[in-house]
Amino acid sequence: MIGVPGLDVFQRFEGIVADAVAALVADGTVPADAANAAIVLEPPRDPSHGDLATNAAMALAKAARTNPRELATRIAMGLARHPDIATAEVAGPGFINLKLQPTVWQAEISAILAAGADYGRGDDRHEALPVNVEYVSANPTGPMHMGHCRGAVVGDALASLLAFAGHDVVREYYVNDAGGQVDVLARSAHLRYREALGEDIGDVPEGLYPGDYLKPVGELLAAEFGPAHVGRPEGEWLALFRTRAVDAMMDMIRADLALLGIVHDVFSSEAALQAAGAPAAAEAELRARDLVYEGTLPPPKGETPDDWEPVELPLFRSTRYGDDIDRPIRKSDGSWTYFGNDMAYHAEKARRSSALVNIWGADHAGTVKRIEAAVEALTNGSVKLDVKLVQMVRLFRGGEPVKMSKRSGNFVTLADVVEEVGRDVVRFMMLTKRPEAPLDFDFADVVQQSRENPVFYVHYAHARISSVLRKAAGLDLPTTAPLDRLDDEELGLARLAAQWPRVVRQAAAAREPHRVAFYLADLAGAFHTLWNRGNDDPAQRLLVESDPGVTAARLQLATAVAQVIRTALGVMGVTAAEELR
RNA sequence: GCGUCCGUAGCUCAGCUGGAUAGAGCAUCCGCCUUCUAAGCGGAAUGUCGCAGGUUCGAGUCCUGCCGGACGCACCA
Numbered sequence: 333m334i335g336v337p338g339l340d341v342f343q344r345f346e347g348i349v350a351d352a353v354a355a356l357v358a359d360g361t362v363p364a365d366a367a368n369a370a371i372v373l374e375p376p377r378d379p380s381h382g383d384l385a386t387n388a389a390m391a392l393a394k395a396a397r398t399n400p401r402e403l404a405t406r407i408a409m410g411l412a413r414h415p416d417i418a419t420a421e422v423a424g425p426g427f428i429n430l431k432l433q434p435t436v437w438q439a440e441i442s443a444i445l446a447a448g449a450d451y452g453r454g455d456d457r458h459e460a461l462p463v464n465v466e467y468v469s470a471n472p473t474g475p476m477h478m479g480h481c482r483g484a485v486v487g488d489a490l491a492s493l494l495a496f497a498g499h500d501v502v503r504e505y506y507v508n509d510a511g512g513q514v515d516v517l518a519r520s521a522h523l524r525y526r527e528a529l530g531e532d533i534g535d536v537p538e539g540l541y542p543g544d545y546l547k548p549v550g551e552l553l554a555a556e557f558g559p560a561h562v563g564r565p566e567g568e569w570l571a572l573f574r575t576r577a578v579d580a581m582m583d584m585i586r587a588d589l590a591l592l593g594i595v596h597d598v599f600s601s602e603a604a605l606q607a608a609g610a611p612a613a614a615e616a617e618l619r620a621r622d623l624v625y626e627g628t629l630p631p632p633k634g635e636t637p638d639d640w641e642p643v644e645l646p647l648f649r650s651t652r653y654g655d656d657i658d659r660p661i662r663k664s665d666g667s668w669t670y671f672g673n674d675m676a677y678h679a680e681k682a683r684r685s686s687a688l689v690n691i692w693g694a695d696h697a698g699t700v701k702r703i704e705a706a707v708e709a710l711t712n713g714s715v716k717l718d719v720k721l722v723q724m725v726r727l728f729r730g731g732e733p734v735k736m737s738k739r740s741g742n743f744v745t746l747a748d749v750v751e752e753v754g755r756d757v758v759r760f761m762m763l764t765k766r767p768e769a770p771l772d773f774d775f776a777d778v779v780q781q782s783r784e785n786p787v788f789y790v791h792y793a794h795a796r797i798s799s800v801l802r803k804a805a806g807l808d809l810p811t812t813a814p815l816d817r818l819d820d821e822e823l824g825l826a827r828l829a830a831q832w833p834r835v836v837r838q839a840a841a842a843r844e845p846h847r848v849a850f851y852l853a854d855l856a857g858a859f860h861t862l863w864n865r866g867n868d869d870p871a872q873r874l875l876v877e878s879d880p881g882v883t884a885a886r887l888q889l890a891t892a893v894a895q896v897i898r899t900a901l902g903v904m905g906v907t908a909a910e911e912l913r
Numbered sequence: 914g915c916g917u918c919c920g921u922a923g924c925u926c927a928g929c930u931g932g933a934u935a936g937a938g939c940a941u942c943c944g945c946c947u948u949c950u951a952a953g954c955g956g957a958a959u960g961u962c963g964c965a966g967g968u969u970c971g972a973g974u975c976c977u978g979c980c981g982g983a984c985g986c987a988c989c990a
Contacts, residue, residue, distance in 0.1 A: 374929070377936075387932060390970070400970070424933040425970070471990070511990055632987050633914055645988065656916065656986090663988040670990050697917045698985045721918070723983080765926070768918055770983075772925080781952050784925090784938055788952090796950080831929095838929055850927060850937095857937080866950055873950065912952085 338455065340833035341440055342384075345430070346373050348417075349386050352410040356396075361406065366395030375831065382419070382429040383436075383827060390426040400426025437823040438815035440830040444892035449899055452833040454840065456498035459686035463499045465491040466681070467691035468589065468596070469506040472581035473517045475545055476588035476746035479693070482771060483722045484746075485762035485905070487691035488594045489845035490720075492903045497840035502685065503596045509578045510602040510673060516540060517581065518573040522561070524550025525573070529559055549580045591750045592759060593905050600681070602673050610676035611668050614710060615646065615661060623649045623709055627658060648675070653705030671699070675706035682707060682715040689843060694721045694768070718843060722767045728774040753779050756906045760787040763849040763904055781912070786853045790897065791909040793856035796863060797894040798910045800874050804887055807877070813884035821862060822889055828858050829896045836903075845904065852900050859893055 339347075349371065356362040369391040376385040389404030396403055401422055408420040408428045419431040444451045467487020470480045488503070495501040508514070520541040527533045528550040536542040553561075553576060561569040582599070589595070605611070618624040627647040631640045647658040648671075661672035681688060688707065692700070700719045707717040727734035727744055734744060750758055757778050764786055765771045781788050818826070831851070839847040866873035874886045898908040 370931085372929095372932080374932090376933080377928090378933075381933075385933085390932075393970075427933065429933095508990065513990065629987070633916095640987075643988075660988055665988085667988090669988060674990095694918070694984055696985080696990090699990095700917075721984095723918075766919095769926085770919085783953085786938090789938095792952085800950085835929080842930070847927095847929075851929095853927095853937085861954095863950065864954060867946085867954065870949075875950095 340452070341432075341436065341830050342373060342834045345384055345416075345432075348411065348414055349373055349388055349407075352407050353388055353392065355410055356392075356403075356406065361398075361403075362392050362396045366392055369395065375827070376427075376429065379824065381423065381427075382421070382431040384430040384432065385423075386428050386430070387426070389422075389428060393426065404428050434816065434818075434823055437826045437830065438818065441815055441826050441888055441892045444829060444895055445888065448895060449902070451895060452836045452899060453496055454498035454833070454836055456840070457500065459499065461500075461684060461686040462502045463494055463687045463689065464502045464504055464681055464685035465494065465689045465691070466504040466506055467491070468585075468594070469508070470585060471508045471511075471513060472578045472585065473513055473541060474543055474581065475584055477743040478725055478727060478746060478749060478773075479743075481592075481746050481749070481758065482725050482762045482767070483691045483693060484589060484592060484594055485759050486720070486722055486767050486845060488592070489759070489763055489848070489904050490689065490691070490843055492905060493836070493840050493845045493848065494843075496903050497836050499840075502598055504598040504600060504681070505596040506677060507578070507582065507599055507601045508670075509574070510606050510668075511670060514574050514578060515570065517577045518570050519566070520546050521549050521553065521573050521577040521580075522569065525553040525557075526550075526562060528554035529562065531562075545584065546577075549577055552576075552580065588746050591747055592755055600677060602677065605677055605680065606668060606673055610680055611661070611672045614676040614679050615672070618648060618709065621709075623652070624661065625649070629660065630657065648702070648706065648709075650702045650705035653701075653708050655701040655705050659702045671702060671706075674703060675710065678703060678707050678717065679710040682711045682717075685715060688715060688717040690717065690719045692719055692721055694723045697721055720767060720843065723770045725762075725771045725773050728772060728776075730776040731774065734775075749775075756791075757787050759905050760790070760849060763846045766844075766846055786849065786856075787906075788912075789860070790852045790856040790901070792912060793859045794894055794897045794901075794908045795910060795912045797859075797890045797897075800890060801887065801894075804875055804883070807875070807880065807883065809880045809884040809887070813888045814881045815885050815888060817882045817885045818889060821865070822886065825858050825862055825893060826889055828855050829893050832896045832900065835900075848900050848903055852897060852904075855893065855897060855900075859890075 353362065353371065357364050371386065371388045371391050373384055373386045376382060389407055390400045393400040393403050404422040404426045408422050411417055411420040411428065411430065416433050416436050417430055418433050419429075421429045421431075423429050447453075465487055467490075468476075468480060468484045470476060476484070491501050491503045516539065520536070523533055523536065523540060524546045527547070553573065561573075615624055624646050626644050628642045628644050629647070631642075643664050645660040645664060646662050648661050650659050651657065659671050660669050661675065662668055678688065690703075700721070704717050704719065707715060753775060761773055761778050762771070777785065778787065779785075781792075783789060835847060835851045839845060863874070870876070874883070874890055876883050894908075901908050
């Protein structure tokens with residue numbers, strides 16, 4: 333039996349290498365405490381080096397007090413005896429290159445088909461509590477625009493990736509419904525409310541939200557309350573209008589997110605947390621440990637404002653945890669700062685999570701240290717917070733920048749973009765670059781049907797396979813496909829497909845969902861290359877009517893590739909196309 | 914001034930937590946397509962990995978210092 337259930341090719345051979353190392357420990361060649369050295373088994377960059385390569389000898393040579401090539405020779409001799417290993421050769425400074433038997437890759441095709449959509453699914457479920465991924469968390473003051481889009485997709489894909497890798501995952505949205513801008517929202521809604529009751533409000537005053545999206549909110553409020561809140565002092569209606577307006581905005585945001593297929597599990601309210609006394613409790617705990625004190629902030633560096641005055645405030649000693657200055661948790665009027673609430677929120681979140689991941693816009697980079705400091709202090713280091721910063725998306729149309737003006741409310745909304753190019757394109761494109769680098773998004777490019785558009789290229793591969801399988805449905809093929817009829821290039825494609833479980837593990841460990849997109853582009857490219865062999869030589873096509881055996885084998889390979897493409901796209905939240913139009 | 918991120922082929926970007934001769938697409942050059950699988954295909958050429966030190970068997974990757982760019986820098990959110 334070649335396959336071991338639950339383990340992919342790489343894990344199996346990691347075990348085999350570990351066994352070979354253990355044998356050297358047993359006979360005294362390698363000291364026991366060196367056996368946990370950083371031994372890596374990976375596919376070599378250069379395929380001519382074989383299927384797998386390990387640095388085991390180089391990693392162990394120092395402890396074994398021999399030279400790497402000598403040690404590599406001994407390890408390779410042991411490995412070469414394994415029935416699944418065709419050759420084990422020492423190369424370069426002490427690499428061991430393994431060429432596996434073709435049966436290994438043939439068996440992996442069968443393993444992919446047997447596992448189906450579960451191929452590559454991990455079993456990392458060893459934490460007692462879920463991993464919490466907080467993303468989007470846009471202020472509930474308006475519709476989603478493109479500025480939110482990238483973080484939304486990256487966060488959602490990361491959550492899916494972690495779930496597929498075997499973690500329990502909670503997708504969370506932090507609703508900033510307690511700050512001053514929510515008051516602005518409430519006043520803006522009140523204005524629209526008066527408008528809905530027939531008043532001529534003229535231009536929306538400076539400092540209020542001008543967008544038309546508040547008109548329906550005003551109408552709802554008018555229908556519900558009639559004129560009861562007209563001409564009354566703000567104190568009488570502000571809290572009510574705040575609640576109603578936030579609810580309406582969150583409904584709108586949820587609807588926008590649904591267009592991308594994003595659904596959060598938990599919405600945490602800043603106001604509710606504050607009302608429940610969470611920040612006060614966090615402050616009390618920190619004060620008891622002398623981590624909050626009354627102090628004065630230094631004037632801001634750079635350009636010091638003219639009206640700067642030193643004020644004594646309760647400060648959290650974030651400098652103890654690597655921050656540059658200590659941070660105020662309450663304002664001089666005694667109310668909570670954003671950070672004061674946020675630290676309490678993260679403490680609460682940490683109590684129900686094994687790890688925290690935040691997806692933030694890069695404009696919040698300056699606040700990362702303080703919140704990491706707070707989490708470390710309030711959890712005594714037991715829960716790690718990993719803040720992923722996502723850079724901006726620059727919009728273009730045929731190479732020309734799309735103009736946006738936030739002040740006039742003239743921004744490109746998420747809904748507009750999804751309507752124009754489609755959800756799959758948006759989601760895929762947001763993952764075609766490392767999140768920490770700015771991304772250019774061109775409306776013209778992303779719908780182009782050509783090699784250089786990765787969305788199209790991946791979809792096209794899947795559609796080609798689907799098309800061939802439809803065509804093959806009427807053929808009389810052997811029930812057991814002779815996978816030994818596949819040649820080296822075909823097995824090379826199988827080898828790439830077999831890397832999917834490893835991609836999942838590594839992308840999840842690094843928390844980098846974009847790696848899935850790059851892997852898919854590679855896999856699709858390899859498939860297209862194979863497909864194109866049939867242009868010159870019909871005998872190399874997937875369907876060879878005169879040869880049912882080889883046809884069956886190639887169709888199994890193609891089916892396996894399509895399965896991996898579907899699964900990987902699924903992790904990205906993208907549907908696989910059966911055909912292109 | 915300080916912090917975070919970025920700097921890799923002409924362009925757009927990967928680079929698997931330190932591995933071998935640094936990769937892909939586009940553009941360029943050469944060759945192929947009277948569509949049974951060309952919304953193209955095959956091949957070639959392309960590098961001071963921003964600069965300079967350091968760490969070690971080994972650095973695009975880690976550390977330090979510079980240079981250039983983006984973002985941020987009050988009790989805002």
